[in-house]
Amino acid sequence: MDATLKWHDGLKFTATANSNHEIILDSDPSVGGSDQGSRPMEMILEGLAGCTAMDVISIMRKKRQNVTGFQVTAHAERAEQHPKVFTAIEIKYTFWGKDIDPKAAERAIELSEQIYCPAQAMLAKIMPIKLSYEIIED
Numbered sequence: 001m002d003a004t005l006k007w008h009d010g011l012k013f014t015a016t017a018n019s020n021h022e023i024i025l026d027s028d029p030s031v032g033g034s035d036q037g038s039r040p041m042e043m044i045l046e047g048l049a050g051c052t053a054m055d056v057i058s059i060m061r062k063k064r065q066n067v068t069g070f071q072v073t074a075h076a077e078r079a080e081q082h083p084k085v086f087t088a089i090e091i092k093y094t095f096w097g098k099d100i101d102p103k104a105a106e107r108a109i110e111l112s113e114q115i116y117c118p119a120q121a122m123l124a125k126i127m128p129i130k131l132s133y134e135i136i137e138d
Contacts, residue, residue, distance in 0.1 A: 003017040010026070010027075010032055010033055010034050011025075011026055011033040011034075012024065012026045012034055012036055012037060013025045023043070024037030024038070025037045025038055025039070025040055026038070026039075027039060041078075041086070044086075045076050045089070047119050048089070048091070048117075048123060049091065051112075051120060052072060052091060052109075052112045052117045052119070052120055055116040056070075056108045056112050059107070059108035059111055060095070060104065063101075063107075063108065065095075065101060065104050065105075066098045066099060067096070068097045069095070069097070069138075070094070070096070071093075071094045072091060072092070072093055073092045073094070074090070074092075075089065076088070076089045077089070086123070086127055088128050089128075089129045089130070090130045090131075090132070091129060092134070093131070093132070095133065095134070095135045097136075098137065098138050099137075100135045100137075102135060105133055113129075113131060
């Protein structure tokens with residue numbers, strides 16, 4: 001996998017990886033950015049959430065669960081001092097649907113955590129990742 005970042009001005013960059021989709025990265029004006037794109041650390045957290053979300057919804061479909069809505073929320077704690085790394089992450093999976101089996105949801109989350117999501121596997125080696133879920137009946 002490769003990524004290329006092209007500088008525009010200030011702290012604004014356009015990122016392109018193997019899929020050839022462009023993403024704008026930028027920073028807060030207080031540090032020289034123009035607030036026109038995502039922050040790099042936000043993208044790491046979004047990448048983690050996206051990785052596990054795709055796994056979980058795919059598994060739930062294979063389990064023929066009647067999921068009508070799905071959301072993954074990730075929250076990262078950060079160190080106070082530079083380089084302000086993530087120190088802990090919480091991921092919450094919210095399912096909406098009819099008669100969703102909690103065991104199916106738990107197993108889908110477990111499979112993503114233990115087998116399928118490389119972002120989660122990588123980040124779990126350096127910090128705790130707490131997982132939770134809720135099912136909301138439609």
